[in-house]
Amino acid sequence: VTLRALALALLLLSPLQAGAARRFALVVGNDRGGEGTRPLRYAEDDARRMFDILVRLGGVLPEDAQLLLGKDAPALWKAVDRLEQRGREAQSQHEPAVLFVYFSGHAKDGALRMNDSQAPLADLRQRLVQSQIEVRVAVIDACRSGVLVRTKGAHLAPAFEVDDAQKQGAHGLVVLTSSAGDEDSQESDALQGSIFTHHLASGLLGSADRSGDGRVTLSEAYAYAYARTVAGTANTASGVQHPTYDYELRGNGDLVITDVAARTEGLMVPGAAPDGTYWIVDDQGAIAAELEKRGGVDRRIALAPGAYVVTRRLSDHLRLGQLHVRSGALSVLDEPTLKDAAFADDPVKGAVEDVRARLTTRPVLGVGLGYSSFVVQPQAGMFASAPLLQLRLDLDHAMSDHFGLGFALWFGGSQSALAIGQGTLPFSYGQFGATADVLYDVWPRDDWRPVVGGRMAWMLMTRTFQDPSLPKQIYSTFAPGALLGLRRELWDHLIVSADLVGHYGVYTLSTTSRSLVNVELDLRLAWGF
Amino acid sequence: MQTGRRMRRQALLLLALATSGCGGNYSNDDVEFLVALPTKDALTVRVPAQSQALGTDASFHKLTVETAESVNAGLAQMLNLVDLIKALPPTQRLPDARLWGPWPDDQSPGFEVEFVLTRETDHFKYAFQERRKGVGDFVPLIEGTYFTDTAHTGHGTLDVHFKAANTLKGVTDLGTANLLEGEVVYVNDVNPRSVKTQLSSLDGNGNPASIRYEYLEHPDHSGELLYEATADFANNGGAPEHLHVWAQWTASGAGRADARADKGAFDTAQFDRDDFTQCWDSTFGEVYFDSELQKSGVNVAPGIGCSTDGRTKCPVGDLSSCVLPGKTP
Numbered sequence: 001v002t003l004r005a006l007a008l009a010l011l012l013l014s015p016l017q018a019g020a021a022r023r024f025a026l027v028v029g030n031d032r033g034g035e036g037t038r039p040l041r042y043a044e045d046d047a048r049r050m051f052d053i054l055v056r057l058g059g060v061l062p063e064d065a066q067l068l069l070g071k072d073a074p075a076l077w078k079a080v081d082r083l084e085q086r087g088r089e090a091q092s093q094h095e096p097a098v099l100f101v102y103f104s105g106h107a108k109d110g111a112l113r114m115n116d117s118q119a120p121l122a123d124l125r126q127r128l129v130q131s132q133i134e135v136r137v138a139v140i141d142a143c144r145s146g147v148l149v150r151t152k153g154a155h156l157a158p159a160f161e162v163d164d165a166q167k168q169g170a171h172g173l174v175v176l177t178s179s180a181g182d183e184d185s186q187e188s189d190a191l192q193g194s195i196f197t198h199h200l201a202s203g204l205l206g207s208a209d210r211s212g213d214g215r216v217t218l219s220e221a222y223a224y225a226y227a228r229t230v231a232g233t234a235n236t237a238s239g240v241q242h243p244t245y246d247y248e249l250r251g252n253g254d255l256v257i258t259d260v261a262a263r264t265e266g267l268m269v270p271g272a273a274p275d276g277t278y279w280i281v282d283d284q285g286a287i288a289a290e291l292e293k294r295g296g297v298d299r300r301i302a303l304a305p306g307a308y309v310v311t312r313r314l315s316d317h318l319r320l321g322q323l324h325v326r327s328g329a330l331s332v333l334d335e336p337t338l339k340d341a342a343f344a345d346d347p348v349k350g351a352v353e354d355v356r357a358r359l360t361t362r363p364v365l366g367v368g369l370g371y372s373s374f375v376v377q378p379q380a381g382m383f384a385s386a387p388l389l390q391l392r393l394d395l396d397h398a399m400s401d402h403f404g405l406g407f408a409l410w411f412g413g414s415q416s417a418l419a420i421g422q423g424t425l426p427f428s429y430g431q432f433g434a435t436a437d438v439l440y441d442v443w444p445r446d447d448w449r450p451v452v453g454g455r456m457a458w459m460l461m462t463r464t465f466q467d468p469s470l471p472k473q474i475y476s477t478f479a480p481g482a483l484l485g486l487r488r489e490l491w492d493h494l495i496v497s498a499d500l501v502g503h504y505g506v507y508t509l510s511t512t513s514r515s516l517v518n519v520e521l522d523l524r525l526a527w528g529f
Numbered sequence: 530m531q532t533g534r535r536m537r538r539q540a541l542l543l544l545a546l547a548t549s550g551c552g553g554n555y556s557n558d559d560v561e562f563l564v565a566l567p568t569k570d571a572l573t574v575r576v577p578a579q580s581q582a583l584g585t586d587a588s589f590h591k592l593t594v595e596t597a598e599s600v601n602a603g604l605a606q607m608l609n610l611v612d613l614i615k616a617l618p619p620t621q622r623l624p625d626a627r628l629w630g631p632w633p634d635d636q637s638p639g640f641e642v643e644f645v646l647t648r649e650t651d652h653f654k655y656a657f658q659e660r661r662k663g664v665g666d667f668v669p670l671i672e673g674t675y676f677t678d679t680a681h682t683g684h685g686t687l688d689v690h691f692k693a694a695n696t697l698k699g700v701t702d703l704g705t706a707n708l709l710e711g712e713v714v715y716v717n718d719v720n721p722r723s724v725k726t727q728l729s730s731l732d733g734n735g736n737p738a739s740i741r742y743e744y745l746e747h748p749d750h751s752g753e754l755l756y757e758a759t760a761d762f763a764n765n766g767g768a769p770e771h772l773h774v775w776a777q778w779t780a781s782g783a784g785r786a787d788a789r790a791d792k793g794a795f796d797t798a799q800f801d802r803d804d805f806t807q808c809w810d811s812t813f814g815e816v817y818f819d820s821e822l823q824k825s826g827v828n829v830a831p832g833i834g835c836s837t838d839g840r841t842k843c844p845v846g847d848l849s850s851c852v853l854p855g856k857t858p
Contacts, residue, residue: 423682469569
């Protein structure tokens, strides 16, 4: 199905207005994804936020909404069953029904991860496809959640176009996911939430109301979230994140998700206010909404009652002010009351141009055993193979999600012998070293993490002959090297690692230099802090 | 363009620096050369002895121990020089040679020394050489050879040219120790292991003098030391005396010495030599002693010695208590 065909199909459809049907919402958030995943920071906060928006603005009655935080997969299926049952009951009383399912958390290997349990995405999709509720909308904010729509044709594109000329009821399923099937979904400390949910929520509050009718439809929310998520992740270390959508709607229309105009309380940015992007920051320091103001149109943001800071960025300074949204009252932004401020005072500093990935620097301290062998050496038998003991400190994600640093010290030794004529000279061989590595974590969020890297090593080799009349030999060299590694997180902190390393050095004796190639295999147990 | 080339050069320089090694002091070849140099193990004379000599030790055993210590002390001076060389990486490496130096001779200002170690077809040879700084050829003061097929054993020679050293440095006042030549031959690749040393010199009267040591070490740790000297021991300006001692011992330390003093003061009308035999047990205490003044092999004065000191020249003990069969040196 092409985008154009989709647009044409949806052109005939009308929005299902909030309140026109009985709405049910299952909102799920889980910071923990069990083995092989690292706890998220904001998944449950995202869920709370979406739950609040759906209940406050989305026409979902509190008794028809269920918020699951930190629960296992069985609780998800039980809640789906319950809301399905309630939806069918509503439909039996001739009330059209809409079911929203929102999930924020880990997804991996085709399943939502909920603590140590899993909910296969295929099963979820099957449940939604087979649901008898007329309209089902699933929003999945999780890594590689695009898998959910992959088999049905994921669309990495701006939103479908809709028109509200038709008043037919909708039937079918819409699935929105935060990222494509091969992408990570990112959280942002600056936004205090996942990037996709932040923009989706901001859009649902009114930022996405492109038509200016005070209602935010599914297509508007998606278009807004798509554009902002792609833009906001374009420069992140984890790479750009493309939300996807899939639909199976028959005779359907676009869906009004939130009715901003229905709420009297909130913020209005009048058409006379200067164009530009306004950030509204709540009293917790989180960005409650972003508003792109264009073209002299009044824009409303359905903010919950509370104190906020409004900021608008200019090229060389900020405009900054405070406002208070009172219950049942619409606050109107009076832009001239904003004060000039320096960028240093920006409460949303970092949220715009530097959306950080969810991975922060993680020290990993490990001890390991290795085996070193010189495959190319100046003279046969000069440097012996030897087992090594290694102490290593990794700073995973020190430079970005993918790039980290590693430092290691090692020592080891063996007994060997130098052939002289028909005899041998036994010697004790010693090897010491120190390295600094720059490592690229190929899949920094996965259980199995391949790592490649470059290193600079300082190597010291010694030979102490059994014959005390022969002098001790000491040789040291700086040797650049390359590393291929694999990391596997066994539990939350315990990591097992294997590295294969090659070093190249030069053996210089008087004026003669010869190549020195060393290969090392290391196995480590490490503790990640 | 120039900037690009400069940056590439800088990058190459950095890479070269990054990969440059340091402390590369010995190659396998170096070690093979060093193995050719004599070691303490190869040159040491080992005579069983108590950690502290007791007054009751048999006199010839004491003399043998002191002689061995004297030989070892002399050889140690040369070994110290060798150790000094071994501790330093070669100054120059050639395919079949290593060269250390030249360096200024701290003991002799204005002179410089070098050490050359050369690999020949079937052996190594080396020389410690000296010359006036920058003047003429180097003069070998110590020369050696070493033949080996294995890393541990071989045989070699070591010649010390005392006369050449004195000549080079213009030393004329040599006092009473006017050494001319020293020669060491050592074998540790066949049994018995041996160290043979000979020194020739002039005594205080300008007469030729020599001293010879022959040490044999058997696989069962028994051994022999023969030492022989010709010099004016009587210091009477006459013909030099000749002393010859052959000491043998078992692994337990018990042994015997057969000695002869002749010539010089020992060559008289009544006798022409004095023969001694002494045996000692594993505690080094004397178990047999006999001394005979002889003329042409006949004991001409039995008992004469007994009257001189009452003991040392009188037969003591039973010859059968000697653990080694009597041998004629």
